[in-house]
Amino acid sequence: MSALNVEHTFAISGTPLENRLEEIWAIFQVVMPGFLPVREKFNKMEPAAIARMIQPFVMRRKKEDVLKELPDKMETTLYNNLAEDQKVIYVAQLELMQNKVKAMDSQALSKSRIEILAGITRLRQICNTPALFMADYKGNSGKLERLRELLVQIKDSGHRPLIFSQFTKVFPFIEQIMGEVGLSSYRLTGSTPVKDRLSMVQAFNAGSRDAFLVSLKAGGVGLNLTSADVVILVDLWWNPAVEEQAVARAHRMGQKNTVEVIRMITQGTIEEKNYGNSRT
Structure with a gap:
């Protein structure tokens, strides 16, 4: 792409920096080859110095800056204990x-x-x-019991949730809980055919079924699910940017209601530690 003979080059990205600073270097190699130091030297630079260099050439617009009509987003951390x-x-x-x-x-x-x-x-x-991963496990789960309580509250209040998890194997357990509390759902994972994704999204937005179970990575982009007004992150991704992409399935243009985002965290575990580290 950097070999294209064009007069002007622009790079447009919703997530220009997701995992490491080197991603910025790659973008500028296309837009302004040679502007930034060679990769080895760039990787040794302080983030603040990089920010100062690229600032005159970057136009950043947050979603709330350009979508003035977008409803509020409320974020809640819901803690549970291990059974x-x-x-x-x-x-x-x-x-x-x-x-x-x-x-x-x-x-x-x-x-x-x-x-x-x-x-x-x-x-x-x-x-x-x-x-x-233990087929013979017959014990309880503190998180799933907490989720059961939450789903009952959501049903009673008439809201429609998107439920995200990085572990698709947890979906059958969630679906069992939903069946017991009287909720119906669609399920979308990486193995869901493209044609089925579109039909499920259209049906859900038209009011069919109560909830949508979505694989955090497979369903984090490209879906418009604005008929939902609650987003439940059953477990969190390594990178908060992926979670924000998931939340944006509901909190986007066309949403009429306030969106509540609920992150489920198990206290005293690696979940709580990682969550605290990723937000500091």
Whole structure:
């Protein structure tokens, strides 16, 4: 793309910087090749210095700046505790990880990043329910019980929720709860055919069914679900920018109602720690 022979070049992006500063460097290599230092030198620069360099060439407009008619967005953090059976499994998994890491030297630690990431992901799954990977788990889940209470309140108040999770295996458990409290839903994941996505979205926006279960990553962009006015993030993504994209499925042009965003966090776990770190 940088080889195109054009008089003027513009870059337009809804998320110019999602994971690391290097993404800015790549954009400017297309728009203004050579303006920023070479990649190696750029990666050593302080963020404040980079911001000063690019500021004259960046026009940033927040959604609330250009959509004056957009309704308010209320954000709530809903905490829950691990159920007793759930807590036993969580503590055992945490101790297993801690003991493995303590036994590693720096070289082994560097080589075991994937394994450590898998262990962290397992802890996050347990916060939803150990049944996501333990077929014989018959215990309770503090988060799912809290979600049940929330869904009853939503039903009684006549709201329509979007329910996001990064773990699609939790959806059958949520659907069971919804059936028990008298709510119907659609489900959209990465395996949902494109033609079915469109028909489900159109039906939901026309008033069909009560809720929409959406995979956080697969359904975070490209969907207009403004008939919903509650967004529930059952578990949070590693990057808050992905959550904002998910929230924007409801809080966007065409929304007439105030949108309530509810983030579910399990206290005393990696969820609470990561949530605090990502917001500081």
